[in-house]
Amino acid sequence: MRISYNWLKDYIDLTESADEIARLLTHSGLEVEKVEKYESIKGGLAGIVIGKVLTCEQHPNADRLRKTTVDVGGETPLNIVCGAQNVAAGQTVVVATIGATMYPLEGDSFPIQKTKIRGEVSEGMLCAEEELGIGKSHDGILVIDADIKPGTSAQEYFEIEVDSIFEIGLTPNRADAASHLGVARDLRALLNRSLKKVDLKNFQPGFKASGITVKVENTKACPRYTGLSIKGVKVAESPAWLKNRLRSIGVNPINNVVDCTNYVMHSLGQPLHAFDQDEIKGNTIFVKNVPANTEFVTLDGVTRKLSENDLMICNTSEPMCLAGVFGGLDSGVKNNTRHIFLECAYFNPETVRTSSMKHGLKTDSSFRFERGTDPNMPKVALRKAAAMIAEIAGGEISSDIIDTNTETFPPFRIETTHQRICKLIGKEIPADRILEIIALLDIKLAFRNGDLLVLDVPPFRVDVQREADLIEEVLRIYGYDNIELSDRLRSDFLSEFPAKDADHIHHLIDQSLIAKGFQEILTNSLTKGAYNELLSKQEDAVPILNKLSEELAFMRPSLAFTGLETVAYNINRRQKNLKLFEWGKVYFKRGTKYNEYNRLSVFITGNQHAESWNTPSKTVDFFDMKAVVVQILEKLHIAVTQVQEIESNPLFSKGVIYKHAGKELVQFGYISQAALKATDVKQEVLFADFNADLLLELYSNKSKYKEISKFPEVRRDLSLVLDASVTFEQIKELALKTERKILTDINVFDVYAGKQIAEGKKSYSLSFTLLDNEQTLTDQVIEATMNKLMQSIEKEFNTIIRK
Structure with a gap:
């Protein structure tokens, strides 16, 4: 999961470096696998500024070059030689200063250095769009119409997004952290810093019915369904800031409506879906299961056969969306869509997980729903997304919110004691510190009686439902590194360790x-x-x-x-x-x-x-x-x-x-x-x-050693013709049984099977190593040993020994 450092600042004030934030998150259980630098324009236009051309005259030694002086906000103007035909005195231009690196759209990057061009000093470069990487034009230098102060950073003028992106290896239990708000909650607890509220001030609902009726037939699979209508939208490309935010975390921008829903999902962890309201036949939405083998065409154009276990968002005549997983081709937002119905729901995790696996569809939406989202978040996310769409896509929120379940979902209640928490953690932590951590994690103290603590865990923390889960939360915020080893640890051991590791x-x-x-x-x-x-x-x-x-x-x-x-x-x-x-x-x-x-x-x-x-x-x-x-x-x-x-x-x-x-x-x-x-x-x-x-x-860890013999070893070779079925291992086993005392090794150094010997036969050339550790071997002993071996091999394997 990718989290943007700049995006996190929407929910919590951060002064720490990205590396320090990565360290804090990792130590608290949200392991940051790497931190990447993101730039909406490669290089971030570092070292590039806005300048004003003061003079422009013909280069004395080249017909196609101009000699200019350019004010870039320094003490003295820069002398720059330029080959663009459209350069002129009085222009506001983009200047790459000495030390900057250019990243053109095509070709390799190159540094800007002080140089001489046809005998004239050049202290920078006047840039075209393509050379900056912000456009494809290379007809001439980029001339800026606005009157900008010389020396202004090009990064600031072009609103270049430079960010640090955390790649978090999110474990399946931490569904609450699958968003920027979720990660900010952990940082709030780690830094003891206040969390910013979700900005909903721009939400201005209509005060009439949307014209859409919602009927939830399977309330177990969909305990809560909310929605509203937005009319008069103009589907188009999203503004640069929104596209940059999404691209920074690896999400491709689609259009201003869909981008808003994706932005809110990655902000708050709550998926949403926008329908073309004109495609909702009968002006009614049914949340229900459909008969098995019903065909449904998803947004990717694939026709899928539904199961009776698939929860579907339907109109009066057909399915429109595979709930919590994937939208339908016909009902989604298109370029000509003018009116939308914005859906935001809480779906049963098991239902979404079953459908996602059956159809092999893994989406950002299903990723969150199947792990468990916050049942109290849909109305908040709906208001946030509706306000964004109305502002960016030019629409008007034309209805109030439809909500099929207006009750607040209850918290998980857990009982524990201060003594129990300290015992499991292994350190005596002051009760006030424990209560502070609990409060920073949005866990409310419902009741306290002496050492007994009765706590209410918010429903978005689906992984904290037992006492052990709660104590783990206290420990990870308190810090695993803050639990010292006791100086009373004891260990008894023997000189040998029979246990095998x-x-x-x-x-x-x-x-x-x-x-x-x-x-x-x-x-x-x-x-x-x-x-x-x-x-x-x-x-x-x-x-x-x-x-x-x-x-x-x-x-x-x-x-x-x-x-x-x-x-x-x-x-x-x-x-x-x-x-x-x-x-x-x-x-x-x-x-x-x-x-x-x-x-x-x-x-x-x-x-x-x-x-x-x-x-x-x-x-x-x-x-x-x-x-x-x-x-x-x-x-x-x-x-x-x-x-x-x-x-x-x-x-x-x-x-x-x-x-x-x-x-x-x-x-x-x-x-x-x-x-x-x-x-x-x-x-x-x-x-x-x-x-x-x-x-x-x-396995044995005991190596056996023996003294090197003081007497020389002897080698004798034999060439055998034997049946092709006889293996070397059989010969070796027999030889070692026949002579146990002085035969130390046997090896095969040549094998032949071909025209020179009978069919079904093969020839082995073997070496035998003889060694007596007590005396030098005599010829008589060697000959007697080899004869004994040859007789044994001939008898056992019907072998012909070449002599």
């Missing part, structure tokens, strides 16, 4: 992967149902009951698919060599029980390294991923006791599973073509899926 393990693996060039990703735990179908696990899928869209309809069954979507996103932007990893949860349903598990995913795709003149590019392969997997397990001191191929997993085309004591540690290999196609990835991807819960369980 998941964060520590994450850090170990993160640092290891980052050192190898990996980047961590974080993906959404909500995903599409098609992925469950690909995994053939529809019965295990965890659906979202209030899904935002079909793309976010299920909890993810695997980290593979959201990770592959990230891979596809990067590849589509020509980033094809990727090393990514992610920690996250996956979700399953077993009967009526829901389960979630922690996983670690690793992705590799593309080339091992960037192209280089002296090193040929090589595509990553299975063994690159194996090296990563082995490194992670060794880092955690976890042994692999069983290896098997992946046989029937729709995620993998081929791969292996590493196990420890029968439990699956990780499965890794090549992603299947079906999974690649489902995520629109057009190159091979290697994927490893770790059981992060088991990694934590098996």
Whole structure:
């Protein structure tokens, strides 16, 4: 959510800098993610002033140039060389002084420097509209008709808006802060400063009926509906100040009527909607539900089929607006609209949320309604918007306000005690200070009896309905940083820490992967149902009951698919060599029980390294991923006791599973073509899926060390011809069982399968490392050991050993 610093000043006096306000808001729970500078004209016309041309004469060394002296309010005039043909003495012009930077509409920016042009000193520039960025004309310099004092800032003359914009990461519970007034309320409490009242002095209602009758049939979904008529409006472009205000917070101006409703919504947090009154058939508005599958064309021109749960604003013959979400194409304000009916209502949040999600429509209006607006605000916002429209669009408020519920909505009543507040906060705060904070938050003290406090919370604070909520409000305004750690804190510990810290393990693996060039990703735990179908696990899928869209309809069954979507996103932007990893949860349903598990995913795709003149590019392969997997397990001191191929997993085309004591540690290999196609990835991807819960369980932080042997090791090589189905892991396991004492390592350094050997066979070249820690190995011992190994391998695998 974007909040304007200048706009906030409409509701509270601020002398603090934008950075200080950002710090205060963040510390109180409205986290300011960044502060941006906004300028209605790029550069803000800094260093540019209004000047008066005193003299203008022909340049002595150039036919097309003029030599001028210009008064810019300084002690002496500036000498400026100008190439515009329309420059003349006596003109009031716009002057860019030395040090200013120009931001033309086209081309790059450039600084203004003192220079010599054809031998004559030039101390600035006389500007055209296009060079200033305020218009497209470049026929000559901009000449101002008015008699303006030389030296006047161009920023002031052109009413350039310069502002600081706060990007606030608004949490879903803080619906009250989705407006400038809402943020100003927090600042009032933080700064102990008075809040300015909403300016309604220009509201002058008519004293006759609007001619529109309002009938609310579903009062549960719409507890309050207000409206009035404005006649004789002229729909046109909004004034510059209004367009600048909206643009500063990222809202595109539309026309003076709609812009006024948007301005009030972002000011007060109350959405409004303007109807073309001539389109309200039967001069009656019905707030009701319509039959299922009724067709309705929204403002974006899309025909939508309504549900029986959708609350609609209708006339006597058809729907006109999806309540609280989106207006209709025919009933909205158009260029030829002359009479409008302005609506301002309070809708049930659940009703708006249901319609918004069903139709996939997320608007500024639904954002506020579905979180909960102030039921007492509609009449205030209606008066504010009506007065603005009458002033800006030239209309006349032709009716008094229609209000279907004139009663004030009651506050939320909460009971607590001073002792309870201090106990939960962890600090003894004076009762007077607590009551001061409560009052600054618009919370009224209804009753006090000794330590007991009975408080009334205004209905716009939909997130404060319990004692804990109230105490949190006191704490965030008092300041989390003001709660000191007690000097009586005690901690007992043993010399060893048997408890395993998941964060520590994450850090170990993160640092290891980052050192190898990996980047961590974080993906959404909500995903599409098609992925469950690909995994053939529809019965295990965890659906979202209030899904935002079909793309976010299920909890993810695997980290593979959201990770592959990230891979596809990067590849589509020509980033094809990727090393990514992610920690996250996956979700399953077993009967009526829901389960979630922690996983670690690793992705590799593309080339091992960037192209280089002296090193040929090589595509990553299975063994690159194996090296990563082995490194992670060794880092955690976890042994692999069983290896098997992946046989029937729709995620993998081929791969292996590493196990420890029968439990699956990780499965890794090549992603299947079906999974690649489902995520629109057009190159091979290697994927490893770790059981992060088991990694934590098996992790040992005790490294084992042994003394380096004083005796030399010996290597012997064997070349074997064996069945293609026999794996190196099988040979290695057998060899280590056969010789447990002096065989320390076995490695395969060459594999061959082709014309030189029989079909269905392959050749392995193996190296065996022998070492005795107690004595130097003799030839007799070496020969005896190798013979024992060869006999064992020949017998077990029907192997031919080349000698």
